[in-house]
Amino acid sequence: MFTEAPVYSHNPYHTTQFPLLVLNVKNRTCIPFNEGFQVLHWHDEVQFVYILKGIVCVKIYDEEFNLQENDCIFINRTVLHHITEKEDCHYHSYIIPARMLSFFSGSIMEHDDVGAIINNPTFTHYLLCSDNLTHSSALNQIRLLDKLYFQDRKYEHHEYRLSIQLSKVWLEFISLLHDRKEVSPSKNYQRIRAIISIIHANYKQPISIQDIANAAHISKTECLRCFQKFVHDSPYQYLLKYRLHMSTSLLIATEMSITDIALAVGFHSISSYIKYFKIYYQTTPYKYRIENKST
Numbered sequence: 001m002f003t004e005a006p007v008y009s010h011n012p013y014h015t016t017q018f019p020l021l022v023l024n025v026k027n028r029t030c031i032p033f034n035e036g037f038q039v040l041h042w043h044d045e046v047q048f049v050y051i052l053k054g055i056v057c058v059k060i061y062d063e064e065f066n067l068q069e070n071d072c073i074f075i076n077r078t079v080l081h082h083i084t085e086k087e088d089c090h091y092h093s094y095i096i097p098a099r100m101l102s103f104f105s106g107s108i109m110e111h112d113d114v115g116a117i118i119n120n121p122t123f124t125h126y127l128l129c130s131d132n133l134t135h136s137s138a139l140n141q142i143r144l145l146d147k148l149y150f151q152d153r154k155y156e157h158h159e160y161r162l163s164i165q166l167s168k169v170w171l172e173f174i175s176l177l178h179d180r181k182e183v184s185p186s187k188n189y190q191r192i193r194a195i196i197s198i199i200h201a202n203y204k205q206p207i208s209i210q211d212i213a214n215a216a217h218i219s220k221t222e223c224l225r226c227f228q229k230f231v232h233d234s235p236y237q238y239l240l241k242y243r244l245h246m247s248t249s250l251l252i253a254t255e256m257s258i259t260d261i262a263l264a265v266g267f268h269s270i271s272s273y274i275k276y277f278k279i280y281y282q283t284t285p286y287k288y289r290i291e292n293k294s295t
């Protein structure tokens with residue numbers, strides 16, 4: 001079991017017009033740097049990790065996998081995971097917001113082909129192995145995506161080409177899942193994903209630990225125990241940090257007043273919001289806005 005507390009690995013492009021984040025990791029260096037690099041972390045996006053060279057160790061909760069050249073692993077959103085190198089290696093990590101795979105909000109694809117997969121608490125990951133012939137089509141589309149993204153010459157309509165290729169990767173990937181045997185993972189995995197999802201869906205509202213436990217259909221004691229086991233923090237502290245994190249995108253991407261932002265993410269008062277923001281970010285919301293908008 002992991003011993004360090006997990007971090008929320010945020011996508012710096014999530015408020016931009018093309019929110020795909022791609023990490024290039026080579027010889028233990030990550031470009032661009034990301035909070036989740038080589039530590040236990042989670043994020044709101046789905047992820048494909050594609051191995052170009054060497055051996056990569058991926059830990060999902062308490063399961064561990066070694067991936068080699070041309071292998072790939074899909075990691076579902078909100079799943080706690082840890083990626084390390086067993087030897088010098090090179091891999092690319094594609095961190096993809098669900099909305100990039102859904103075509104448009106409210107679409108049948110969003111409901112049937114994306115939401116049904118990424119919101120399934122029993123589906124944490126999927127291995128794509130280069131020595132498995134049934135995975136060859138999906139891996140080929142991932143290779144084409146990788147070649148397109150990292151090619152030196154960027155053709156006209158580059159983002160459109162990438163979007164089309166992402167859709168091809170996703171189609172080949174979900175086409176594999178109809179034969180997937182439904183594995184029943186530890187109830188704790190399902191519970192922690194359910195608890196985190198409940199917090200994400202309700203962070204703007206007043207919510208107590210008992211409310212979270214009731215929504216997850218477990219006792220308050222079990223909620224606290226499960227959260228401490230995997231997150232090493234209380235649900236309240238996690239909720240507080242998540243509210244602060246969600247406020248940062250509003251500070252950067254909108255002209256909302258700091259008071260309105262505080263209320264929008266669930267704080268009862270501006271003074272409470274500023275107090276905790278300074279504790280976790282070592283600066284004020286106003287200074288954070290100025291510094292990050294300027295960059």
